[in-house]
Amino acid sequence: xxxAAFGYVAxxxxxxxxxxxxxxxxxxxxxxxxxxxxxxxxxxxxxxEWVIDLGRIASLRGVRDGGDHLAIxxxxxxxxxxxxPMVHEHALLIxxxxxxxxxxxxxxxxxxxxxxxxxxxxxxxxxxALALDAIFVVQGPGGSREIPAADxxxxxxxxxxxxxxxxxxxxxxxxxxxxxxxEKFVRIAHQWxxxxxxxxxxxxxxxxxEARIGLTNMGSTPVRARATEQMLAGQPATEEGVAAAAxxxxxxxxPPSDLNGDADYxxxxxxxxxxxxxxxAAGRG
Amino acid sequence: xxxxxxxxxxxxxxxxxxxxxxxxQYLREKLGKTGTVVGCDTSxxxxxxxxxxxxxxxxxxxxxxxxxxGEVTTIEGLAGEDGQLHPVQEAFRxxxxxxxxxxxxxxxxxxxxxxxxxxSPSEEAIRLGLEGNLCRCTGYHNIVRAVQHAAGTxxxxxxxxx
Ligand SMILES: Cc1cc2nc3c(=O)[nH]c(=O)nc-3n(C[C@H](O)[C@H](O)[C@H](O)COP(=O)(O)OP(=O)(O)OC[C@H]3O[C@@H](n4cnc5c(N)ncnc54)[C@H](O)[C@@H]3O)c2cc1C
Ligand code: FES
Ligand code: FES
Numbered sequence: 001x002x003x004a005a006f007g008y009v010a011x012x013x014x015x016x017x018x019x020x021x022x023x024x025x026x027x028x029x030x031x032x033x034x035x036x037x038x039x040x041x042x043x044x045x046x047x048x049e050w051v052i053d054l055g056r057i058a059s060l061r062g063v064r065d066g067g068d069h070l071a072i073x074x075x076x077x078x079x080x081x082x083x084x085p086m087v088h089e090h091a092l093l094i095x096x097x098x099x100x101x102x103x104x105x106x107x108x109x110x111x112x113x114x115x116x117x118x119x120x121x122x123x124x125x126x127x128x129a130l131a132l133d134a135i136f137v138v139q140g141p142g143g144s145r146e147i148p149a150a151d152x153x154x155x156x157x158x159x160x161x162x163x164x165x166x167x168x169x170x171x172x173x174x175x176x177x178x179x180x181x182x183e184k185f186v187r188i189a190h191q192w193x194x195x196x197x198x199x200x201x202x203x204x205x206x207x208x209x210e211a212r213i214g215l216t217n218m219g220s221t222p223v224r225a226r227a228t229e230q231m232l233a234g235q236p237a238t239e240e241g242v243a244a245a246a247x248x249x250x251x252x253x254x255p256p257s258d259l260n261g262d263a264d265y266x267x268x269x270x271x272x273x274x275x276x277x278x279x280x281a282a283g284r285g
Numbered sequence: 286x287x288x289x290x291x292x293x294x295x296x297x298x299x300x301x302x303x304x305x306x307x308x309x310q311y312l313r314e315k316l317g318k319t320g321t322v323v324g325c326d327t328s329x330x331x332x333x334x335x336x337x338x339x340x341x342x343x344x345x346x347x348x349x350x351x352x353x354x355g356e357v358t359t360i361e362g363l364a365g366e367d368g369q370l371h372p373v374q375e376a377f378r379x380x381x382x383x384x385x386x387x388x389x390x391x392x393x394x395x396x397x398x399x400x401x402x403x404x405s406p407s408e409e410a411i412r413l414g415l416e417g418n419l420c421r422c423t424g425y426h427n428i429v430r431a432v433q434h435a436a437g438t439x440x441x442x443x444x445x446x447x
Contacts (some may be wrong), residue, residue, distance in 0.1 A: 001326060008287055008304030008350055031351075038346050039306075039328050051304065053349055079340070103417025104395065105331060108340040109347065 003041035010053040014060070014139055014168060017052055020165055022113025022141060024050040030166065031055070032075060032114030035106050060113070060168060063087060067134075069171045078102070079276045081112050091172045093180035093200040093212075100184045100196070113167045116152075119221070121256075122192035124184065126153060126222035127214030131198050134172045140165035153221035178202045181280035183273040184216075187260060193217055194260045194267040197225075197249070199277035201232070208232045208241075208282060218253040218270055225249040228274055233252045237282040267282035289353040293318070294362025302349045309333045309344035311352075312359060320361040320390055324419070331418030334391035335359045341398035343417070359389035363397070373397050373435045382431030384422035392418050396432050405438050 007024075011017040021028055029048035031037050032055070040046050054060060060075035063084045070090055072081060081087055082098035101115075101124040115125045116136070130148050136147040138161050147160045147179060154160055161167055184196040196216035202209045211232040213225040231245035250267035257263045279285045286301040290356050293316060300315055312318040312335070321344060321415065324332030328346040335344045336358040363371035376382070383389045399406060399414035406414060411432045412425070420428060 002307060002310065003305040005303065008348075010350070010353075015403055031348075034348065034351065035328070035346060038307075038348070040324070041308075053351060103331070104398065104414055105334055105343045105417045106328070106346075107339045108337075109342050 001042045003038070004044060004047040006041075006048055007050045008052065008053065010056045012056045012058075014057060014166060017054060017057065017166055018141060018164070019141065020050070020052045021166070024052070026163065028052055030117075032117070032234055033110040035102070035110035036114065036118045036120070054166070066171060069173045069177050072112050072170045072172065074117075074167045075111050075112075076106035078110050078112065079104075082107065087172075090174040090176055091128075091132060092175070092178065093128045093132060093182065093198055094125070094172065096180050097182040097196075097198055100182055100193075112170060116170065117161060117167050118161060119153055119157050120192065121156055121220055121222070122217040124182070124193065124196060124216060127198040127216040128182065129170065129172070129195065129214075130222045130224060131200060131212040131214030132172050132175065132201065134170050135214075136160075136167060136232060137169040137171065138162075138165040139168045144168065144175065146171075146253070156220045175200060175202075179281040179283055181285065183277040183280070185269055185273060189283045195255070195266050195273060197270065197273040197277040199281045200239075201272065201278060201281045203237060203282060206237055208235050208237050208278075211278060211281075213249070213274060213278070215249065215253065215270055215274075218250065218255045218256075218266060220256075223253055225251075225270075225274060227251045228278075232278065237279075237284055239279065239284070242278045242282070242284075243275050246271050246278060249274035286352075287350050289350055290362070291352055291354065292356045294357070294359055295443065304348065304350050306349045307345055308335070308337075308342075308349050308352050310347035312344060312357070312363040318359050318361050321359045322387060322390060324387060324391075329417075329419065330388070331395060331415075332388050332391040334394040334418065336394060336398065339401075341395050358394075360394055365376070370427070371397070373431075376435035377428075377431045380427050380431035380434050382423065382428045388418060388420040388422075391430055396435065397425070399432070400436055405436050406432070408433070 027049035060073045066073040132148045180200040184193045198214040201211045227248040235241040250270040254265035289297045324330035331347040
């Protein structure tokens, strides 16, 4: 199928894009890489009158060293983020998650900001962004504002970006020296996870000094496994120590039930994947 | 209608298109390049894979207007002027990497991209690199062999598993 007819604008600056958004308001939809939006338009699940393409705005692409953080432009493709040596050094968890995201062709088009703005609870980037306490920078008619990851994901496919705003940049604090692993459970290749766990840990000798853990598809938004994080701090990086903490991973979550598994199954999966992810992140996998 | 200018298989083209026109439709219906095929409605199968500005993309999931100013290579642009097959095409023929052939244009385009990034991939890297391309016939075995053949790693791979 092909999309219903729409008008198309391809601004070359964020200001022009914001003006187009202000002009067309509710009738407009932003397109980034189009890897989630185009399937929706082709199935006619949505039929905007205007499509505003961010693809020509060069300033939204690329990864920048911001001193204590990395600034990832919203329009940087999954492929380019995944290949970036700075991301590998300072935010290894993101590099790891991207190797499991979709397939090569989709990674060549799909963007970091587009995936996060889309806010699919099964999307692979939300849990890493949350676990690493990323800051989302959005720009609107009144200027730009910063949204902490903990406030960014509001509900299924819903974020704190207002209708008149554009996500421009994602700032990720630097986690040099932290180990990381993304454990994704799927039934078939290149698909969204039934459950996935994003874990990053900082070791001091054989002890886990700090752990950050995000869960994918364990609720309507990505969630942190706080109880596990707290219990891991100060634990030896051993199978037993990690397993006890990982057993708490699903506490307080409200996972969906669907054809791929019911909520109890997902809770179990979350504990198993958390154990694997933490051990792998600690280099014991 | 929106005016687009692009280079397809080395030829400059310009057209007025509806913004909703997909790149694959443009290639097939406007330019008659039916070598690129459509195998699904969900952007899963990869049969429509072409290169846009040097990287593989699913042309059913890109608007023609998004490709404006870009350079597209399709399966029809791989062979030499004299009809000499591209080494990856040759390898698929040599290793019988196809049965019905429907997935083949996409498999070959994705393989060319894969080998450009990783000239001697392991079997696992090949399988992961072709993750976005589905084949209903072959069971993938001969496709993987064809990629190894094109990469010149067939011998090494067989030696290792023997
Ligand atoms: C076959 C296939 C397999 C996939 N597998 C996976 C997978 O395993 N894991 C996974 O996580 N994802 C997967 N995806 C989705 C992929 O990650 C998409 O790239 C991503 O979800 C959307 O990014 P995009 O740049 O293509 O955004 P688009 O599709 O262009 O936009 C998505 C939404 O976000 C909005 N938006 C985009 N950018 C901005 C912005 N800067 N500011 C405000 N709003 C914006 C758009 O209006 C739209 O509503 C898959 C997609 C396909 C086609
Ligand atoms: S036709 Fe493009 S992915 Fe199937
Ligand atoms: S050869 Fe028939 S689909 Fe691959």
